[in-house]
Amino acid sequence: MQPDSTLAMAPADLATRFHALLDEHRRIVFKVAASYCRDPHDRNDLAQEIAAQLWRAFPKYDGQRTFSTWMYRIALNVAISFVRSSIQHDRHIVALDETVHDRPAETNADPEADERLSMLYRCIDRFDPLNRALLLLYLDERSHRDIADILGISETNVATKIGRLKQRLRDEMADA
Amino acid sequence: MELDDLKSAWRMLDRRLEQQSALTQHIFRQDRLARAQSKLRPLYWGQILQILFGMAMIACGAAFWTQHRDALHLMVAGLTLHVYGAATIILAGITLGKISRIDYSAAVVDIQKQLGRLGRFYVFNGLTVGLPWWLLWIACLMILATAAGVDLYAVAPAFVWINVAVGIAGLLATRWFLRWSRGPRRPRLTKAVDDALVGMSLRRAQRVLDEIAAFEHS
Numbered sequence: 001m002q003p004d005s006t007l008a009m010a011p012a013d014l015a016t017r018f019h020a021l022l023d024e025h026r027r028i029v030f031k032v033a034a035s036y037c038r039d040p041h042d043r044n045d046l047a048q049e050i051a052a053q054l055w056r057a058f059p060k061y062d063g064q065r066t067f068s069t070w071m072y073r074i075a076l077n078v079a080i081s082f083v084r085s086s087i088q089h090d091r092h093i094v095a096l097d098e099t100v101h102d103r104p105a106e107t108n109a110d111p112e113a114d115e116r117l118s119m120l121y122r123c124i125d126r127f128d129p130l131n132r133a134l135l136l137l138y139l140d141e142r143s144h145r146d147i148a149d150i151l152g153i154s155e156t157n158v159a160t161k162i163g164r165l166k167q168r169l170r171d172e173m174a175d176a
Numbered sequence: 177m178e179l180d181d182l183k184s185a186w187r188m189l190d191r192r193l194e195q196q197s198a199l200t201q202h203i204f205r206q207d208r209l210a211r212a213q214s215k216l217r218p219l220y221w222g223q224i225l226q227i228l229f230g231m232a233m234i235a236c237g238a239a240f241w242t243q244h245r246d247a248l249h250l251m252v253a254g255l256t257l258h259v260y261g262a263a264t265i266i267l268a269g270i271t272l273g274k275i276s277r278i279d280y281s282a283a284v285v286d287i288q289k290q291l292g293r294l295g296r297f298y299v300f301n302g303l304t305v306g307l308p309w310w311l312l313w314i315a316c317l318m319i320l321a322t323a324a325g326v327d328l329y330a331v332a333p334a335f336v337w338i339n340v341a342v343g344i345a346g347l348l349a350t351r352w353f354l355r356w357s358r359g360p361r362r363p364r365l366t367k368a369v370d371d372a373l374v375g376m377s378l379r380r381a382q383r384v385l386d387e388i389a390a391f392e393h394s
Contacts, residue, residue, distance in 0.1 A: 031190060034193060057281045060279075061281070073281050073283060073284060074280045076284050077282075077287045078280060080284065080288055084384065113188055116185040117185055119181075120182060120185040120189060123182060128387060128391075129387075130288070130388065130391040131391065139183055139186040140186070150284060151283060151285055152282070152283025152285035152286045153392060161394070164394075169179060169182065173179075173182075
């Protein structure tokens with residue numbers, strides 16, 4: 001669903017529209033929060049902060065832009081600032097066993113899947129906040145154009161960086 | 177584990193997160209969205225307080241120097257406080273302007289740069305507001321003494337001049353020490369001084385800017 005411009009919307013319509021779009025694209029919020037925070041409480045706080053910033057920015061959202069791209073920009077900006085704040089910085093590095101809490105109650109125990117997730121988290125944790133954003137967008141299979149738009153760098157630069165990112169991932173996985 | 181495995185783990189994470197209905201409800205609550213605190217909020221209120229402090233300084237200084245135009249030293253003391261108050265308001269206003277211009281929907285690199293610059297300006301603001309107190313306390317003391325019926329400069333000019341000299345020396349020494357301590361040969365001292373005098377903020381802001389520059393150009 002691609003929204004029209006929100007500039008002329010009545011407040012009630014704006015809230016309804018926002019909730020519908022947030023619901024549709026909520027996985028972006030979850031994935032960004034999961035990539036930047038291991039501690040479940042921090043993750044919830046970050047998801048909340050992202051949603052709040054989205055809500056604040058929504059009245060100025062330009063319907064001509066792709067909503068998911070706009071959402072990624074805000075989510076990543078908030079997440080990077082969040083992990084850089086000193087208080088959170090100390091809290092977001094926790095034991096990898098915390099990832100076990102990600103498992104919803106209805107999911108059967110799957111040690112192999114858990115191990116893969118742990119490996120994924122270990123991989124993500126090796127990157128600084130900006131490169132982590134690039135990794136997240138790469139894993140999410142966003143186009144180079146989208147990544148360039150979200151991060152604010154050229155498409156050529158994105159291609160170069162992704163090439164290096166893949167090489168680094170291969171090297172690290174070979175060493176693991 | 178290959179790159180494809182990593183992507184499949186990512187998709188698995190995606191599916192698991194999708195099932196977390198509790199988190200969905202948590203972030204969707206309208207009242208929570210409205211109440212959520214921005215990380216920049218304390219900085220915002222700090223600048224408001226700085227503006228109020230600057231206004232108090234202006235009120236004090238202006239009321240004093242306009243009443244003592246006949247005595248140069250008293251007028252200078254009042255004017256010093258007045259100018260200092262105006263400077264603190266201007267710096268707080270610029271900081272607030274920088275905060276208000278941060279639009280999280282802009283590109284990541286642009287916003288992170290803006291936040292880094294904001295952090296650096298905030299440290300500059302703190303130093304500019306803090307360091308003049310090497311001298312300002314003398315002006316404040318002269319104003320308080322005058323309010324108590326004593327012209328400090330008339331009674332003890334040497335006390336005032338000695339402390340002005342000490343203040344200027346202190347100010348210059350602080351400035352020199354800050355520059356000297358940041359020399360490339362003294363990384364441990366740089367860190368210690370940053371932590372003690374400038375705080376972690378400047379180092380963090382500078383690190384963010386360096387990180388962005390490295391990210392853009394690598």
